[in-house]
Amino acid sequence: MxxxxxxxxLGAFIEESSRLRASTQGLSxxxxxxxxxxxxxIIPKxxxxxxxxxxxxxxxxxLGCPIDxxxxxxxASRHLHFAARPRECPGASMSLLEQQIAWTRVVE
Ligand code: HEM
Structure with missing residues (x-):
């Protein structure tokens, strides 16, 4: 609503939902x-x-309660959905744009 x-x-909502429901939780x-x-x-070579x-x-x-x-x-954009430098997602801006377009349609 x-x-x-x-x-x-919407921008803050997208960043916050990325933070709370990150589709990338980690990598191997x-x-x-x-x-x-x-x-x-000790971690061997x-x-x-x-x-x-x-x-x-x-x-x-x-944040008061970080899961809200x-x-x-x-x-809001300081989350790790797209990892962080020096190795972060180069497609982050495109993904955010796609989400902006999709959520705008949903809200309309
Ligand atoms: C919600 C959408 C997306 C999420 C959550 C995401 C997340 C990530 C993360 C966490 C990494 C770092 C992987 C690592 O440390 O090895 C990564 C890398 C990468 N992402 Fe994304 N990504 C998304 C969308 C996209 C899009 C739309 C593109 C291209 C248009 C893209 C292209 C790439 C590429 C090429 C890499 C590899 C970079 C490298 O190896 O240095 N991603 N992504």
């Missing part, structure tokens, strides 16, 4: 190039890593 009366909120395609110690755990970074999307922070939808979230 908010989106019908105030379509300006990373290998360690050398032996590494991570929080006391060439280990396959399954990185689960999306938990960060619902970590506590400036916050259309007033000031840093």
């Amino acid at each position: 908010t989106l019908k009366t105030d379509p300006q909120q 395609a990373q290998f360690t190039s050398h032996k590494e110690e991570f929080w006391g755990l 060439s280990s396959a890593l399954h990185l689960r970074w999306a938990a960060e999307n619902i970590d506590t922070g400036p 939808l916050h259309l007033d979230h000031r840093a």
